Amino acid sequence: MTKQQRSVCVAILALIALGMVAGVAHAAIGLPPEAAPLIRHFYKVHNTCANVEPFVRHQVKLVYDNDRTVAPKLIKLLYADCMINGCDASILLDGPNTEKESPKTRGLGAFVLIDKIKQVLEARCPGAVSCADILNLATRDAVFFSGGPSYPVFLGRRDGRDSNAAWVDLPSPSISWESSLAYFESKGLDVQDMVTLLGAHTMGRVRCSNILDRLYNFNNTGKSDPSMESLTLRYLRKQCPPKLKLGQPNPLINLNPSNPTHRFINSYYTRVLTNKSVLGVDQQLRYGGDTYDLTDEFASSIEDFKGGFAYSMSRMGGLKVLTGTKGEIRLNCRMVNK
Numbered sequence: 243m244t245k246q247q248r249s250v251c252v253a254i255l256a257l258i259a260l261g262m263v264a265g266v267a268h269a270a271i272g273l274p275p276e277a278a279p280l281i282r283h284f285y286k287v288h289n290t291c292a293n294v295e296p297f298v299r300h301q302v303k304l305v306y307d308n309d310r311t312v313a314p315k316l317i318k319l320l321y322a323d324c325m326i327n328g329c330d331a332s333i334l335l336d337g338p339n340t341e342k343e344s345p346k347t348r349g350l351g352a353f354v355l356i357d358k359i360k361q362v363l364e365a366r367c368p369g370a371v372s373c374a375d376i377l378n379l380a381t382r383d384a385v386f387f388s389g390g391p392s393y394p395v396f397l398g399r400r401d402g403r404d405s406n407a408a409w410v411d412l413p414s415p416s417i418s419w420e421s422s423l424a425y426f427e428s429k430g431l432d433v434q435d436m437v438t439l440l441g442a443h444t445m446g447r448v449r450c451s452n453i454l455d456r457l458y459n460f461n462n463t464g465k466s467d468p469s470m471e472s473l474t475l476r477y478l479r480k481q482c483p484p485k486l487k488l489g490q491p492n493p494l495i496n497l498n499p500s501n502p503t504h505r506f507i508n509s510y511y512t513r514v515l516t517n518k519s520v521l522g523v524d525q526q527l528r529y530g531g532d533t534y535d536l537t538d539e540f541a542s543s544i545e546d547f548k549g550g551f552a553y554s555m556s557r558m559g560g561l562k563v564l565t566g567t568k569g570e571i572r573l574n575c576r577m578v579n580k
Contacts, residue, residue, distance in 0.1 A: 274557060279565040284375075284397035289454035291367030294397075295379060301359045302383040310504045313384035314446025315351040316498075320381045321439070321558070322347050323374075325429055327409045330569060331373035336576040337405070344410035349449065353576075355380065360575050373575035374399035379557045384555030385555075388445065390506030395559065399527025400569035403578045415452045419526035419533060431559060437536040438554040440561070441547060443497040443524055444510035444548050450482035450493045456522050458484045469525055471517040474499075478520065497521065506548075511541035 244429055285291040298461050305312050323333035328342055333341045334356060341347060356376060362369045378395045386392040426436040457479050460467040481495045495503060497520050499510045510524070513538050519525035527533040540547040570579055 266481050274560040280396035280398045280563060282394055282396055285367070290370040291363065294363065294367065294371050294375075297362055297366060298359055298376060298379045299383045301355070301362055302380050303387060305355050305358075306384055306387045310388065311446065312352055312355065312389075313381075313388040313506070314442065315379070316355075316381040316384045317442045318446065319352050319356075320377055321442070322350060322412060322556050323377060324561045325412065327402070327404075327406075328564070329374050329378065329399055329559055330562070330564050331377055331399075331572070331575060332402040332405040334373055334377070334575040335405040335578070339407045340405040341407060341410055342405070346408040346410045346412045352380075354576055360572075364573065369571055369573065370400050372401045372569075372571050374401050374563070376575070382509060382555070385441060385506060385551075388504060388506040391548040391552040393556060394554070398563075398565050399574075400564040400566075401572045401578075402564060402569050413523070415448065416455055416522040419523060419530050422523050422526075431557060433532050434536060434550065435554040435557055437527060437533050437540070438547070438550040439558065440524055440527065441508070441510055441540060441551060443521065444507055445501055445504035447494045448497050448520065450495060453478065453495075453520060453522075454482060454484065457482060462576050467522065467525070469517055470519075474518040474520075486493060495520070508540055508544045508547045511537050511547070515541055 255411060281287065285294045291297075319333060320329075322341070323329055323331060326347075333347065333350070335342065335354065337343075339439070339477065341349070342540065343577075356373065359376050359380060360371075360373060363376070375395075376396050378397075378399070382393060382395050410426075413422055417425070422440075423433055423436055426432065426439075431439075455461075456467040457475065458464075458466065466479075470478075477499065478495070482495060488491065495502075498510050498513065499518075499520070500513065501507055510519075513519055514524055514527050517528070527537045536550075540550065574580055
């Protein structure tokens with residue numbers, strides 16, 4: 243999709259958000275085919291929970307005011323849910339051998355916030371609102387509170403009944419950009435979605451264990467990644483020693499050291515262009531043709547980044563959704579209904 247086509251789709255989303263397009267508008271052109279059954283104001287249209295969005299927004303704001311990392315936590319949680327097996331809230335299920343228990347999803351957060359929102363909605367609209375829709379709405383609101391775009395979330399998802407750790411195929415932080423693109427394309431997304439969604443790394447944190455290879459043993463050379471800028475390398479090595487002492491915790495560091503307050507800004511892309519990325523997959527965006535052009539565009543314009551992010555989050559939120567009579571509306575997001 244060209245930049246012009248993407249801009250048209252973002253404009254459609256913006257018009258829907260402003261109420262300038264019919265309320266029961268189907269997902270905008272350019273979204274995944276699975277998203278078509280989703281509609282704007284689903285719960286108001288079906289008269290099941292008209293005020294679901296204000297209810298969710300209020301709960302997210304209560305948490306955001308005390309924890310600015312909730313935005314990247316929710317983005318990561320939604321990403322894991324949608325990319326593993328579709329946006330069906332299966333990542334929220336407790337139990338052995340679930341997606342939540344996979345080593346590849348270790349460190350995910352914000353589960354307690356989703357539980358709280360679900361409790362509030364069950365008290366007001368029993369059995370009406372899916373955990374999958376709650377996760378999408380909460381993520382959108384947290385992004386907005388952090389300074390990002392307020393995009394419309396199409397609703398009507400139902401919750402999956404299965405969660406299996408064997409399905410978890412999330413890529414490594416050190417994956418090549420070519421393999422990363424192949425992964426995104428296998429899910430029905432494209433290079434623009436990849437570059438845009440990786441931009442979520444403009445905020446949030448990562449464990450040192452995920453970048454030790456770049457700092458000390460890049461490609462098994464016993465040396466650091468030669469693409470990393472020297473001051474950034476020095477800073478990260480100070481934060482992340484090559485080996486941890488027995489009982490020493492695995493340190494958390496900011497994915498974007500220039501953004502300690504976890505605001506939605508575009509300095510992530512500037513850091514890519516100046517070889518200051520923390521993750522290897524991020525740094526490689528500089529060395530691809532299309533990925534470089536998009537990185538340069540978003541580094542130059544926060545508004546372009548916001549528009550692209552709104553569009554790609556809407557696309558991701560429509561992957562392999564369950565609607566109609568498929569799945570269920572869980573009464574507790576952590577377990578399937580009895």
